[in-house]
Amino acid sequence: MTSPRVNLLDFDADQMAAYVAGLNEKPFRAKQLMQWIHQRGVSDINDMSDLAKSFRATLLDKAEVLSLPIIKDEHASDGTRKWLLDVGAGNAVESVFIPEDDRGTLCISSQAGCAVNCRFCSTGRQGFSRNLASGEIIGQLWFAEHLLRSDPEAIRRIEKYPTPGWEHTGRVVSNVVMMGMGEPLLNYDNVVSALRLMLDDRAYGLSRRRVTVSTSGVVPMIDRLAQDCPVALAVSLHAPNDALRDQLVPLNQKYPLRELLAACERYLPFAPRDFLTFEYCMLDGVNDSDIQAKELVRLLRNIKCKINLIPFNPFPESGLKRSSDQRIHAFASVLLDAGMVATVRKTRGDDIAAACGQLAGDVVDRTRVRERDVHSAEIEITEVESNEQPIEWLKKLN
Ligand code: SAH
Numbered sequence: 001m002t003s004p005r006v007n008l009l010d011f012d013a014d015q016m017a018a019y020v021a022g023l024n025e026k027p028f029r030a031k032q033l034m035q036w037i038h039q040r041g042v043s044d045i046n047d048m049s050d051l052a053k054s055f056r057a058t059l060l061d062k063a064e065v066l067s068l069p070i071i072k073d074e075h076a077s078d079g080t081r082k083w084l085l086d087v088g089a090g091n092a093v094e095s096v097f098i099p100e101d102d103r104g105t106l107c108i109s110s111q112a113g114c115a116v117n118c119r120f121c122s123t124g125r126q127g128f129s130r131n132l133a134s135g136e137i138i139g140q141l142w143f144a145e146h147l148l149r150s151d152p153e154a155i156r157r158i159e160k161y162p163t164p165g166w167e168h169t170g171r172v173v174s175n176v177v178m179m180g181m182g183e184p185l186l187n188y189d190n191v192v193s194a195l196r197l198m199l200d201d202r203a204y205g206l207s208r209r210r211v212t213v214s215t216s217g218v219v220p221m222i223d224r225l226a227q228d229c230p231v232a233l234a235v236s237l238h239a240p241n242d243a244l245r246d247q248l249v250p251l252n253q254k255y256p257l258r259e260l261l262a263a264c265e266r267y268l269p270f271a272p273r274d275f276l277t278f279e280y281c282m283l284d285g286v287n288d289s290d291i292q293a294k295e296l297v298r299l300l301r302n303i304k305c306k307i308n309l310i311p312f313n314p315f316p317e318s319g320l321k322r323s324s325d326q327r328i329h330a331f332a333s334v335l336l337d338a339g340m341v342a343t344v345r346k347t348r349g350d351d352i353a354a355a356c357g358q359l360a361g362d363v364v365d366r367t368r369v370r371e372r373d374v375h376s377a378e379i380e381i382t383e384v385e386s387n388e389q390p391i392e393w394l395k396k397l398n
């Protein structure tokens, strides 16, 4: 019986080196393989022309380069692009590319479904299917980057990116946010392996400030991430006290706010910038009062942070409503008046229903969402640069 092929996308640089050594090949072969796969986007081992023929023959027998099959590829009028990816057993995950004037952000998934089951998140409501392998995580960047390089519109945009070295790499994706489906820190090893590839100069060479892990607050893993791969951290807070957060983010019952915020403070010295981001989903009548804003100020006053207010993206089963623009405005004013840094997340890709927190749990469910609600969904992802003006969004609302 032949053993199954290994997926070369599953290996970070060290793992690739170990694999190549195990085949009795010289270490530089590992570097060549990384470059072929990640820098040039080549998946066919036959095309890796500077590898010795005998080595190629061994690889053809034992290895492959396999990313998740694409079920659907959608383009929004604002340039946002979304891919629905097959993870088997009738399940799917999504990746979203959001082009902006000075960057191209890819939002990727870490799990099919999610076990945390946040009250306001359709991924959570759909339950947990499985962890994605590291190759399935980095594979989302791999195919998006190389697919977009053949898109003339995307190519035009890269000339605007200030990403160092883009002239050499021709890189289209300048930022990655782990804000798709799943809780990245509950799939820790595979996520860290994929993060290492994102940062590795032999692969994608992204700076640590441009790679963001978003977490609902898995305290021990925040500490491990600080040691293993300290990229930018976004913490999904959504409530200013334990009583409410216990209901909205059930993981809070295991890791309450005091422990979570202590972990955040421990992370700060390792963070690529001198602040963390807290995400706060604005839910009408649930967490959006002035009193709650003041409570939030008291909670976060001593942590260097930025609060990112996310207008709730509704989905029918949630029974929740988005806060009005006026309420979001008033909530933010309380934060700003108290000297906090706060921004509101813009919405993008409306016409392809690529909503944050509304990503597909499975193909069947996805179809239902589209039939019901094709025009109401909104999405967004922004990674905030340190020079962003906190009050800019207020002007947009006015
Ligand atoms: N599991 C991680 C990352 C994926 S969710 C986390 O929770 O942080 C990415 C972000 O989308 C989180 O901040 C999450 O709270 C937010 N989100 C989830 N559902 C949403 C919804 N329906 N509307 C707006 N934001 C939502």
Ligand code: SF4
Pocket (backbone or CB within 6 Å): 114, 115, 116, 117, 118, 121, 122, 123, 124, 125, 180, 181, 182, 183, 216, 236
């Ligand atoms: Fe999971 Fe994040 Fe959704 Fe919560 S918000 S259910 S942690 S994906």
